[in-house]
Amino acid sequence: MSSAAPPVLPISNQPATTTAQSQAPVATPAFRAFVNHVTENLRNGFSQRRPWTELIDRTAFNKPESVSEATLRIRKNYTYFRVNYLTVVAVVLGFSLVTNPFSLFMLLGLLASWLFLYLFRPSDQPLVVLGRTFSDRETLGILIVFSVFVIFLTSVGSVLMSALLVGVALVCAHGAFRVPEDLFLDEQEPTASTGFLSFLGGAASNAAAAAAPAVVATRG
Secondary structure (H helix, E strand, O other): OOOOOOOOOOOOOHHHHHHHHHOOOOHHHHHHHHHHHHHHHHHHHHOOOOOHHHHOOHHHEOOOOOHHHHHHHHHHHHHHOHHHHHHHHHHHHHHHHHOOHHHHHHHHHHHHHHHHHHHOOOOOOOEEEOOEEEOHHHHHHHHHHHHHHHHHOOHHHHHHHHHHHHHHHHHHHHHHHEOHHHOOOOOOOOOOOOOOOHHHHHHHHHHHHHHHHHHHHHHO
16 A cells, blocks of 8 residues: 655745846945945045144144234144044034934935935836825925925024034134144145035045946936
8 A cells, every 4th residue: 555645836936036126126225335435435534534632732722923824824724634624513513403403303304305205216116195196307396495495494504504604613713723833734735625625525426426327227
């Protein structure tokens, strides 16, 4: 008496795998690449900062004799302490936003709207709100209007301007009273950038250029 084994039904998960792969979000790699390149550029920039002990060395402070001397000191100190100064401005800006939660949430919402509703949203996935489909041009117009409203018609703009003015005032005061004679400026001046936000601007530009192919793929 022999017993036959029950038949084994073939099971294939190939269609499900293909479907899952075809529905994988395209924007995630682009966003990850953008964040990675921004982080890498910021890390490289902060590695160029000067020791904070040089920045707060009390023996190097002296009152300038004229406005022209103060201006020259600011230019030389900014050339040498560029990353440190930008860090001070960023800390002042961050402290102002933390102490104003409404402005912080509005800015985070604005940034998230631009990133996920327009920049990293695949073009084959239109924006649908309350059953209405918005084209890319309509989405861009809505985001621009929302940005103008957040920056100019709420307290966000005043908070940002106040923080930037305080940060720039601290930087200028330090640069005017810090005597730069003990700083090694010969190799710094030819490579120094002229814009106050050139460090952050360069980092953002490099990150955007690096992530451009992935972004084009999501929009194409």
